Amino acid sequence: MNSSSTHFVTSRRIGIYEPLHQISTWGESFKTNGCPNTSASTIAELEAKLDNQSEDTSHGTPGPSEKYDQEATKPVDKVQRRLAQNREAARKSRLRKKAYVQELESSRVKLMQLEQELERARQQGLYLGAGLDAGHLGFSGAVNSGIAAFEMEYGHWVEEQSSQICELRTALHAHISDVELRILVETAMNHYFNLFRMKATAAKADVFYMMSGMWKTSAERFFLWIGGFRPSELLKVLVPQLDPLTDQQILDVCNLRQSCQQAEDALTQGMEKLQQILAEAVAAGQLGEGSYIPQLATALEKLEAVVSFVNQADHLRQETLQQMVRILTIRQAARGLLALGEYFQRLRALSSLWATRPREPA
Amino acid sequence: MHQALPYRTWVPTTGGGSSAGLSSATIEPSDGPMNPGVGMKDVTCVTKMVSENAVIVFGRRGCCMCHVVMRLLLGLGVNPTVFEVDEEDEAAVVDELSRVIAGEDAKEGRPQFPAVFMGGQLFGGLERVMATHISGELVPILKKAGALWL
Numbered sequence: 229m230n231s232s233s234t235h236f237v238t239s240r241r242i243g244i245y246e247p248l249h250q251i252s253t254w255g256e257s258f259k260t261n262g263c264p265n266t267s268a269s270t271i272a273e274l275e276a277k278l279d280n281q282s283e284d285t286s287h288g289t290p291g292p293s294e295k296y297d298q299e300a301t302k303p304v305d306k307v308q309r310r311l312a313q314n315r316e317a318a319r320k321s322r323l324r325k326k327a328y329v330q331e332l333e334s335s336r337v338k339l340m341q342l343e344q345e346l347e348r349a350r351q352q353g354l355y356l357g358a359g360l361d362a363g364h365l366g367f368s369g370a371v372n373s374g375i376a377a378f379e380m381e382y383g384h385w386v387e388e389q390s391s392q393i394c395e396l397r398t399a400l401h402a403h404i405s406d407v408e409l410r411i412l413v414e415t416a417m418n419h420y421f422n423l424f425r426m427k428a429t430a431a432k433a434d435v436f437y438m439m440s441g442m443w444k445t446s447a448e449r450f451f452l453w454i455g456g457f458r459p460s461e462l463l464k465v466l467v468p469q470l471d472p473l474t475d476q477q478i479l480d481v482c483n484l485r486q487s488c489q490q491a492e493d494a495l496t497q498g499m500e501k502l503q504q505i506l507a508e509a510v511a512a513g514q515l516g517e518g519s520y521i522p523q524l525a526t527a528l529e530k531l532e533a534v535v536s537f538v539n540q541a542d543h544l545r546q547e548t549l550q551q552m553v554r555i556l557t558i559r560q561a562a563r564g565l566l567a568l569g570e571y572f573q574r575l576r577a578l579s580s581l582w583a584t585r586p587r588e589p590a
Numbered sequence: 591m592h593q594a595l596p597y598r599t600w601v602p603t604t605g606g607g608s609s610a611g612l613s614s615a616t617i618e619p620s621d622g623p624m625n626p627g628v629g630m631k632d633v634t635c636v637t638k639m640v641s642e643n644a645v646i647v648f649g650r651r652g653c654c655m656c657h658v659v660m661r662l663l664l665g666l667g668v669n670p671t672v673f674e675v676d677e678e679d680e681a682a683v684v685d686e687l688s689r690v691i692a693g694e695d696a697k698e699g700r701p702q703f704p705a706v707f708m709g710g711q712l713f714g715g716l717e718r719v720m721a722t723h724i725s726g727e728l729v730p731i732l733k734k735a736g737a738l739w740l
Contacts, residue, residue, distance in 0.1 A: 480726075487723050490665045498658035505652065533654050540658070543717055547724040554725075 345380065374433025381426055382443050385419070386576075392416055393569040396562055406558050413558060416565045420549060424542040427455065431538045435531060438538050445579035448572070454499060454541035459488045459548040462568065466552065469567040470560050480555045488548050495544065499537055506530050633679060636686040641710045644737040645670040648687065649704035650680070655716050656704040662719060666729065668737045675703065687712075709735035 392415060399412055431438045441452045451457060463485050467473075473481065509527040513520070553561045639646055645663065649656025651674040663670045675683050680703075687701045691712050706713045708731065713719070722728040732738040 483726055484724065487726065490662060491720050491723055494658045494662035494665065497661045498654045501657050502654040505654065536655055540655070540716060540720070544720055544724070547721050551724050551726075 345383070372434055372437075374430055375437055378426060378430035378433070379443055382423075385423055385426070389419060389569060390573070392419060393566060393573070396566040396569070400559075400562055400566065409562050410558050413553065413561045413565060416569070417549060417553065421546060424546055427542055428539055431455075431535045435534045435538060439534060445576045446582065447575045447579040451575075453492075454495065455538045456541060456545060458492065459545050460485065460492055462545075462548065463488060463552070465571050466564050466567055470556065470564055473560075477555055484548070484551050484555065488544070491544050495537065495541060502530070502533055502537065633682045633686045636673070636683055637690050639671065639673060640687075640690050640707045643671045643707070644709060644735050645732070646673060646707045647671070647704055648673045648675060648683065648701070648707070650675050650677070653704060659704050659706060659716050659719055662723065666723075666732065666738065668732055670706075670737070708732065708737065 392412075396412055396416065399409060427438060437443075438455045441449045441455060444452070448457075451461065453461075463481070467481055467485075506527055509530055510523060512523045512526065552564060556564060636648075645668055647656060647659055647663070647670050649659070649672065656672070656674075660670065660672060673683075684700055687705065690707075691701060701712060702715055704716060706715070706719060713731075719728065722731065729738065733740070
């Protein structure tokens with residue numbers, strides 16, 4: 229963005245402002261001081277442009293001192309008109325300057341945000357280049373755009389999550405109607421489903437990144453299971469928060485816990501088998517000969533299956549959440565989603581506390 | 591754990607390439623890896639197997655998702671038959687299965703592996719098995735297909 233184009237942009241914007249009848253100090257000092265400096269001559273140029281745009285036929289770009297002399301000799305109404313035009317030009321100039329500064333400010337903020345994200349990504353050992361020099365943690369070679377996009381989207385997801393949690397909390401305390409509460413519950417559910425969709429796309433970009441939960445905080449990663457939280461753990465966290473439950477609900481929850489555990493176990497066993505197959509593919513043939521391209525080509529093919537596992541695990545999480553909402557009343561579901569949201573917030577906070585805890589110097 | 595009686599027990603063949611029968615892949619719960627079935631060049635037995643087994647899973651050889659389906663069904667007390675498809679037979683098997691499906695419900699289209707058939711009909715893939723299990727619908731369906739006896 230160069231300054232000339234900005235000026236054009238801002239002068240176009242001036243058209244939407246209503247004329248203000250104010251004289252600010254900038255305008256005053258410009259008229260009375262009469263000492264030319266760079267900004268004054270620029271203003272004078274712009275004034276000339278504005279003059280040409282208006283219906284006024286007066287021409288020329290008088291310097292401040294010259295204008296001062298001329299004012300004394302002109303008739304009064306012309307002087308008045310000239311003063312008014314000065315005020316107008318100065319005002320427009322100020323507005324342009326203000327707009328330009330605002331643009332600069334917001335660009336600066338954006339730049340800082342981007343720098344922060346980049347720094348954070350570097351610290352987390354974000355995607356290493358696809359080349360062979362991928363051994364250096366923290367060295368970001370070619371950044372995977374699919375993963376970079378996911379990280380940024382996830383940042384927004386977390387923000388949105390926080391505001392939804394606040395809304396749920398407020399709504400539950402305010403005792404709003406079930407109809408309104410249902411909307412909040414569905415919004416919260418869809419928010420989770422959006423995350424699963426995002427993850428599916430990102431898994432195609434880099435499945436190892438997803439499997440390692442690289443976008444999560446350290447405490448969340450401690451509990452990682454196939455790229456996310458364990459559905460059975462989720463139920464263990466939620467159920468105590470939902471008392472009182474009817475007898476039928478208790479039975480349904482019990483069945484859900486069992487089904488969930490069984491599905492989880494099946495996926496875990498499948499994952500273990502995949503690891504075994506992958507290890508065998510990598511170790512195939514003679515180890516120690518120094519050449520292994522064909523083995524890695526075979527191993528690479530097997531990695532497609534890892535993407536399926538990430539997707540199936542997320543599918544299980546989605547199904548478990550949906551079944552929970554079916555079992556519960558709408559108010560219980562709202563409380564459950566609030567509890568779940570806060571649980572993850574606490575985990576994230578735990579990560580921060582751990583990272584910033586006072587330590588003895590090495 | 592309750593053992594289900596399959597509709598028909600297949601007689602295992604000793605050698606490969608026999609067109610008369612197929613090595614049964616009946617899994618014992620204590621088994622670790624699946625017993626490899628004999629690759630079938632004559633895929634018309636596929637139709638027969640679908641109609642004669644309460645539960646049968648078609649999957650690529652060595653497929654881990656197939657393993658997941660198997661472990662889930664086994665965990666429920668089901669004794670599913672497994673048909674491991676070799677790469678070279680895959681197209682033929684898919685064709686045959688499509689013919690089986692087209693008979694009942696044309697909108698199912700070509701099946702994807704792993705494909706679970708229950709009571710002679712296509713049930714679905716891993717996702718459907720998971721979803722119905724979580725919602726509690728799977729066990730009644732299995733009972734109705736005769737794969738599970740109380």
